[in-house]
Amino acid sequence: MKQLGAFLMLLVVLVGCTSKSFDTKEAMLEYLRDPENHYLQQKKVNGYEFSLLYKPTDLLVNQELSASATEDEIRQLRSKYGAFLYFALSISKNDQELLSTTPKNRQEFGAMVNRLAFGMGSKVHLLTSKKDTIPLLDYVYPRMYGMSRSTSMLFVYPRDKKIKDSESLTITIGDLGTYTGEVKFKIATKTIKNEPTITFQ
Template sequence: MRALLIILVCSGLLSCGSRSIVSEQELKDYIINPDHGLCRREAKNGIDMEVVYRPSELVAAQQVAGVTDQKEREKIIRNFDSLAYFVIKLSRNGQEIENAYASDNDKFLQATSYLSSGIAQDLYLVNKGDTIRALDAVYTRMFGAATATTVMAIFDTNVKDLDGSLTFCFGDTGLGLGLNEFEFYTNDINKAPTLNLN
């Protein structure tokens, strides 16, 4: 009886530390499900904001597609795994945020310039009093074809090594939104399933 109890406890402990492996689409669906704590939404000044934690595996998957050399694949995966990614989506009336300025050429250019080069300075993470500034932010102009403006923020940290709460801060200086904070929990991040990229 005691041996059975030890086996059950050991197998339970082993299963607690392992993350399930899912398909790319299943992982995308998982992170946008509000029940999993990896997607936060807020509305302010008529603008809808959504911040989503993006697992490094999803970013690396795009880069390793078609790479057949195993060592090269592993190198790419390691490079992406050392960084943290969050996607922020901004929309007004179901459209990309910069479309609100389309009738004023100067304001439109200011908005697109801010999104493409200035916004990275306004994005940072806070964990236990430590501030982690964004290394970069990637904005892709969709020319009205999307329902929201999307910017991916890149941070020089592996959030899986952190613990407790993790606050994504958007201290906007270009769109009139001011400071916006979105709280995530590293426990939720660490529970997310993973992809098999090998």
């Protein structure tokens, strides 16, 4: 009985560690956007909606993949994008961008534009459970000029060795002039290690 119990426990662990695979990007996104799967986290602070989505490697691969891609090309793209972690952060108030709701005058507007375009590296930090800081490698802020329902940004970090030894990762977002204080999101490292894939062929 003890051996059977141990086998069942091992089976549960193995099944729990198996990453999911989807036939299309849309199917993967539907899975990722379900908060119960822990890839999307949302918070509301002082009237502002914060949303953090971890983007698996294959979402980035899919953007660059041609319809006639070979297995070797898919493997190369997975190697290229798999070296990094991608986090999409969205912030909104009343279903509008920060620049449409937060600045009270032209001076504040200019300061926020500068902060969003060039200063997010000092505002957003990725930390391991041992409090090691993972350096920001790249940051994308597409200016939408009031045409979007939220301010969206993409943060890119190296898949650092320190992450493998960390039980979780924490992303901290400093106050952006929103009087929300520091906002934190925590994601288990195993969630990233078992990230879903797309079946391209």
